[in-house]
Amino acid sequence: MSKSSTPRRRRGSARPTLTQVAEAAGVSSITVSRALNTPERVNPETRRHILATVERLGYVPNLVAGSLASASTRFIAVIVPSLANAVFIEVIQGLQETFEDAGYQILLGNTDYDLDREAQLVRTFLGWSCSALVTAGLRHSSACRSLLQQWDHPIMEMMELGEALDLNVGLDHTAAGRCMTHHLLSRGYRQIVYVGARMAEDYRAGMRYAGHREVLEDAELAAPLLDLARLGSLELGALALDQVLATHPRADAIHFANDDLATGALLHAQRLGIGVPKDIAIAGFNGLPLGQQVTPRLTTIRSPRQRMGQLAAEQLLARLAGEPVTLRQDVGFTLLPGDSS
Amino acid sequence: MSKSSTPRRRRGSARPTLTQVAEAAGVSSITVSRALNTPERVNPETRRHILATVERLGYVPNLVAGSLASASTRFIAVIVPSLANAVFIEVIQGLQETFEDAGYQILLGNTDYDLDREAQLVRTFLGWSCSALVTAGLRHSSACRSLLQQWDHPIMEMMELGEALDLNVGLDHTAAGRCMTHHLLSRGYRQIVYVGARMAEDYRAGMRYAGHREVLEDAELAAPLLDLARLGSLELGALALDQVLATHPRADAIHFANDDLATGALLHAQRLGIGVPKDIAIAGFNGLPLGQQVTPRLTTIRSPRQRMGQLAAEQLLARLAGEPVTLRQDVGFTLLPGDSS
DNA sequence: AAAAAGGATGTTAGCGCTAACATGACAGCG
DNA sequence: CGCTGTCATGTTAGCGCTAACATCCTTTTT
Structure with missing residues (x-):
């Protein structure tokens, strides 16, 4: 019939709590809290004693509780x-x-x-x-x-x-797209294919394409686009090169949405014995270290990531x-x- | 003199709480909690009504409080x-x-x-x-x-x-080191330099070196080591190649601690016109995609990361x-x- | 010497949620 | 028709910590 003999316990973890540290140190719990969080507001001697007790008990503050309270x-x-x-x-x-x-x-x-x-x-x-x-x-x-x-x-x-x-x-991705395409035009390329990957989702690549197209339209040139269905990678860049060569045999440059694709294509061209930029020029975006280490060095745009x-x-x-x-x-x-x- | 006129308020955030949702829905707070966490334990109709209220009030559960309680x-x-x-x-x-x-x-x-x-x-x-x-x-x-x-x-x-x-x-890094060095020996290389980066800290590279050295010692060969002071990268690999060529002119192979270093060296060799593996062989560790895309394809060990x-x-x-x-x-x-x- | 200011510590009351137990309503059953 | 079981919901009591206010004592100011 006893109602309160076992006053409904929760499964407390074995770890000591602030209150236990306070009891052991002979101070109130708020003082321990202050010693840990705003030490300058506690007497140096008290603080030392508290920190020693913390150490002795292996106390680790419960940050969840602290966050709730504060x-x-x-x-x-x-x-x-x-x-x-x-x-x-x-x-x-x-x-x-x-x-x-x-x-x-x-x-x-x-x-x-x-x-x-x-x-x-x-x-x-x-x-x-x-x-x-x-x-x-x-x-x-x-x-x-x-x-x-x-x-x-x-x-x-x-x-x-x-x-x-x-x-x-x-940064302004449309401007970046324009910038690169201006560069390619200035080098004399006219048949430039833009290659992106999952551009509906990676819409920033789409913005760069928009800038690219703008420049080409101003120059009264076509702006063919290849949008791959998988995420950009070196392997995909190699595949993309094959595809561009097959579908746009007269292309003289490829403007890739990023360096991974571009470098993949560049390395693949190397394997195929295709001259870059003699047979086809390649450009990327990001300025990853990788592109700067391959031969020929990749033309790209560095973003300060x-x-x-x-x-x-x-x-x-x-x-x-x-x-x-x-x-x-x-x-x-x-x-x-x-x-x- | 009134003590309890302003009963000491905490800065509650503007966001609605479970209790407020419960009041609005005309149930107790635990029922709302259950509707959200263990929906199968609440009457479907009650649940629907609660979820609608949650939606209406824009309630977002406070996970900190939930975590403390549970x-x-x-x-x-x-x-x-x-x-x-x-x-x-x-x-x-x-x-x-x-x-x-x-x-x-x-x-x-x-x-x-x-x-x-x-x-x-x-x-x-x-x-x-x-x-x-x-x-x-x-x-x-x-x-x-x-x-x-x-x-x-x-x-x-x-x-x-x-x-x-x-x-x-x-995985067993010592065994991996042994494996690669066995391979290099089987290909006929005898002057193999091991190149790592910050090996005191990247001690797994040190374990691979230990395996490497073990195999070379069994073959009564020297196991020269170059431990670079910076973190591994493509650029550092290029530097490492220069250094090995300068300090170990008779080296016929370099066993790199990882693919970044190895690929960096490989690309640098390409720039220098040094034949790989004709003039010097290069091996890495990790099996990163990059190493598989360069020409020549990098000899490496794939770890299932x-x-x-x-x-x-x-x-x-x-x-x-x-x-x-x-x-x-x-x-x-x-x-x-x-x-x- | 009284008043004001400041430093160190304590008391109290939650933060918003859930575990554990409690209750009530209803179905199945011999 | 009371017993047991199950389902739906409620009541209570914290989880472990800190904000806000309170107290006490020492110093400083005038």
Whole structure:
């Protein structure tokens, strides 16, 4: 009949809690909390004693509990469309370095170029009360967009420039496309095929194509397009070269959507004994180290990827610190004329 | 004099809570919780009504609170030494795919080959009550080791095989080193230089060197070593070739610690007009696509990286589901004899 | 010497959710 | 017709921590 003999216990983990540390140290729990989080607000002697007790008990703070109480997780959500692309890896590296030094933890999400998946990831990340969110690109599903609009934390949209929700760091892909095609025209090429991969999803490649086409139309030239159904890679670049040779025998240049494809084609041309740029010129985009090591050196456009990640992180940290920030930042690009064009 | 007129409010965020959804739907909060987490335990009609209310209010569950209450986060901590190396990226991809499908979120940590940083990351990740932890390698600082030993969740140590704390998926790097050097000997090379990068930290490259040296010592040959001070890359491989040619003019083969270095050297040889393998043979390790696209095709050893990540994730999921698992799993490796040796 | 200011520590009340137990309604059954 | 079982829902009590306010004591100021 006893009601309260066993007062309903939860399965507490074996790990010591703040309160236990406080008891062992003979202080109140808030003092332990302060000793760990704002040490300057605790008497040095008390602090030493508390830290020794923490050490002795092997106390590891429960960050979940702390986050709930303080309504803040030092998480930064980072959403990218792919991990298979070196570009995003370098951006992540730039973000990670800067954020880790500032004591933030990155939550990585991969959409695989699917906007619904992005919305799903955003939901999850909002649920974790992230301090800020970084995402690649300005295009989102409407569900995703409305979630983000209601959110009251900094948002950074990266890679491209335009109408952003909040902060924006990137470059002008249409201009990059124009730039490369101007270059190819100046070298005398006239039959230029543009080759992309999954361009409906990798729409930034599509923007570069738009710039490319614009320039060719101004010159009253055709702008044939080959859009491959798989994700860009070296192997796919080789395949693309075969396909272009078969379908556009008179092509004198190929403008690839990225360096992976371009380098794949270049190496394949080497295997086939096709002269680059004598028989056909090849150009890429990104400025990956690989393209600069092959012979002939790849003509490409360098995008400051790691810098973009760093800058994004710095802007967000400034915003989180309440400092004023530039909303839109153009990181630009550089034409790297190689020997493949 | 009124004490309770303003009963001490916390800054609640504007977002609706479970309780508010429950009130709006006219049920208790636990019913809303169940409708979202274990829908089959709620009457279909009630559930529909609750989900509509959730939608209407734009409710996003606070996962931090849920995790505190349930003492579980569905986080998987993943610790790698570097993001600059394609190998770890592929492993992460393998992990991510499998875990994301199972509803887990990856917490990524980068040690930059620093064991103290690893220990620090482990502390943080334990603080987040991760469901499991994955780390690259079997070597840890003693602080890290003791933290992990006390931890009562699954731990996966990847990449190499040996005395593990818990689960272990990887391959035998010493054997891989032996395998490649056997191959080079069988092709007739006798003056083989081994080239690694930061081998004190990338000690798995050191293990491959150990296997390499073992084989050469059995054949009563010298095993000269060049250990570069920077992280492996294509550029560094080119530099390494120069250095080997200068310091070991009689070398007839170079056994590189990885494909990046090897391919960099191979492409550089091409620029210098040095014949591969006529003047000098080149071998790598990893089996990256790049090495298979260059001419001559790179002789290398393929490690099943993505598979390793997948397998690690599968083993951990099985363990988390309480199923029995194999503690140590050898994923093996395959010699890919190319035309560079 | 009283008032004001500041430093160190404590008390209290949650943060938003879920585990564990409790309740009530109804079906099946000998 | 009471017993047991099952389903749907509710009540209660935290999870482990920190924000906000309170207290006490020491210094500084005038």
